[in-house]
Amino acid sequence: DLALPGDVQAFYTAPIHARVSGYLKKWYVDIGTPVKSGQVLADIDTPDLDQQVLQARADLATAQANQSLAATTAKRWDGLVAADAVSKQEAEEKSGDLAAKNALVNSSRANLNRLLALESFKKIAAPFAGVVTTRSTDVGALISATGGPTDPALFTVTDQRRLRIYVHVPQNYSALIHKGQAADLAVPEYPGQTFKAVVANNAQAVAAQSGAELVELQMDNADGRIKSGDYAQVTFHMTSPITTTRIPVTAIQYRHNGAVVAVVGADNHVKIRPVSVSRDLGSTVEIGAGLDSTDRVVDNPPESLADGDLVRIAGASVRKAAGT
Numbered sequence: 262d263l264a265l266p267g268d269v270q271a272f273y274t275a276p277i278h279a280r281v282s283g284y285l286k287k288w289y290v291d292i293g294t295p296v297k298s299g300q301v302l303a304d305i306d307t308p309d310l311d312q313q314v315l316q317a318r319a320d321l322a323t324a325q326a327n328q329s330l331a332a333t334t335a336k337r338w339d340g341l342v343a344a345d346a347v348s349k350q351e352a353e354e355k356s357g358d359l360a361a362k363n364a365l366v367n368s369s370r371a372n373l374n375r376l377l378a379l380e381s382f383k384k385i386a387a388p389f390a391g392v393v394t395t396r397s398t399d400v401g402a403l404i405s406a407t408g409g410p411t412d413p414a415l416f417t418v419t420d421q422r423r424l425r426i427y428v429h430v431p432q433n434y435s436a437l438i439h440k441g442q443a444a445d446l447a448v449p450e451y452p453g454q455t456f457k458a459v460v461a462n463n464a465q466a467v468a469a470q471s472g473a474e475l476v477e478l479q480m481d482n483a484d485g486r487i488k489s490g491d492y493a494q495v496t497f498h499m500t501s502p503i504t505t506t507r508i509p510v511t512a513i514q515y516r517h518n519g520a521v522v523a524v525v526g527a528d529n530h531v532k533i534r535p536v537s538v539s540r541d542l543g544s545t546v547e548i549g550a551g552l553d554s555t556d557r558v559v560d561n562p563p564e565s566l567a568d569g570d571l572v573r574i575a576g577a578s579v580r581k582a583a584g585t
Contacts (some may be wrong), residue, residue, distance in 0.1 A: 263437075263497045263540075265428050267446065267478070271489040272423040273389055276414030279406045280382035283307035285398050290416070292396055296387040302416050303385040305404055310383075314376045321369040328362040335359040391420035394489065419489050424482045426458055428495050429473035433540055437499045438463060438476055445496045446480065448487060456480060456487065458495065505539050505547040506554050511561045513538070513546060522552060523559035523566050531559065531570040 288303040290296055335355040342352040387393075395417040398404070405412070426446060430438050438460060445455040458480035467474050478495065480487075487493075513536075514521050524532045536551035552558070557574070559566065 263430075263434055263499055265430065265495055265497075267426045267428045267493040267495040269448075269487060269489060269491040269493050270425045270427065271391075271419035271421045272425055272479075273391065273420040274489070275388050275418050277302065277385055277388075277416040277418060278412055278414055279305060279385065279404045281305060281307050281310055281379050281404070282406045283310065283383070283404050285400055285402045285404055285415075287400060288396065288398065290393050290396070292393055294393045296391060296393060296418060298387060298390045300387045301384050302387060302393070302418075303398070305383045305385065307380070307383055310376065310379060314373070314380060317369065317373040317376050321366070321373050324362070324366040324369040328359070328366045331355070331359040331362040385415060387418050389418070389420055391418045391422075392485075393417070394419050421485055421487075421489050422481075422483055424458075424480050424487055424489070425461075426478040426480065426493060426495060428476045428478065429468075429471055430463075430476050431473050432467050433538075434497075434499070435463075435467065435474040438474075438497065442497065444478060444498070446478075446487075447494045447496070448491050450491075451486070455496075505549055506552045506556075507542070507545050507547050508552070508558050509560050510541070510544055510546050512558050514562060514564070522548075523562040524552070525557040525559060525572055525574065529572055529574060531566055531568060531572055533566070533568050 283305045286304040286306040290300075290302050296302065335352075335358070338347060338352040338355040341347040342349055393416055395414070397413050398415045404415070440460050440462070442460040444458050444460065446458045447455050458478040460476060461479040462477040464475040508522065512522050514523070516533075519535055520538055521533050521535050524534050526532055534551055537549045538546050539549035540547040559572070
């Protein structure tokens with residue numbers, strides 16, 4: 262088994278920021294409150310925005326009045342051109358003025374619609390069903406919708422009915438982790454209990470700083486027993502490759518050419534053999550290459566032991582490498 266620390270996160274987490282500036286008028290939910298999608302969390306009082314909407318309505322009315330006058334004038338001048346009472350140039354100027362007034366109406370209407378859309382954000386609503394996990398505002402607080410990294414979230418809503426667990430798997434073990442693989446999850450608040458999780462994704466890359474691959478597991482949490490942000494221990498039940506051989510960790514030496522073990526041949530002479538360590542299991546290690554299950558390995562060899570040294574095998578202490 263391979264046990265690693267895991268970072269538990271909600272399947273969806275949304276920090277709720279304000280889109281309009283003003284003052285918090287009222288909040289309706291606090292931390293731990295279950296909410297539905299679209300449920301109102303708070304109201305913002307926006308006196309500045311309200312005045313901007315009134316001004317935009319007046320600007321649109323002015324633009325529409327000018328448009329109406331320009332349309333009447335252009336129509337009248339078209340009739341005068343037909344009677345050769347005015348020049349064609351003057352009539353085209355009136356038609357151009359009408360086109361400009363039409364564009365101004367469209368611009369004023371778009372500005373009003375923009376402000377009305379902002380007014381809809383006076384009500385802070387939950388983006389999905391979940392639980393409110395943070396509230397960092399109160400009645401009367403100044404709300405500044407800067408949109409920058411320092412803009413604090415008013416609320417945080419999480420959907421914890423399903424969880425994501427992120428585990429950093431060391432490179433040596435990454436090839437043994439695959440999608441659909443089951444794992445056991447344990448958290449300190451439920452000692453002796455385990456929960457089932459399944460590998461959903463992996464990063465397909467080893468991080469240069471940690472030398473580990475990020476693996477994502479998922480699990481159902483309909484009863485809400487596991488909480489977002491929990492520290493967890495994730496245990497993978499892995500089968501070793503059939504080519505590995507397990508030996509005591511004390512049998513490994515690290516010399517200038519890497520990891521080596523001392524093997525005793527049939528003639529009782531030592532052979533120093535380089536090996537590749539697949540997994541470190543604590544008191545034992547799994548050797549991926551360089552050793553057979555029938556080899557006789559020297560446990561805790563002295564540093565002075567060299568190729569060709571003659572050794573005497575004590576019958577009671579003979580131990581062969583264990584194939585797995």
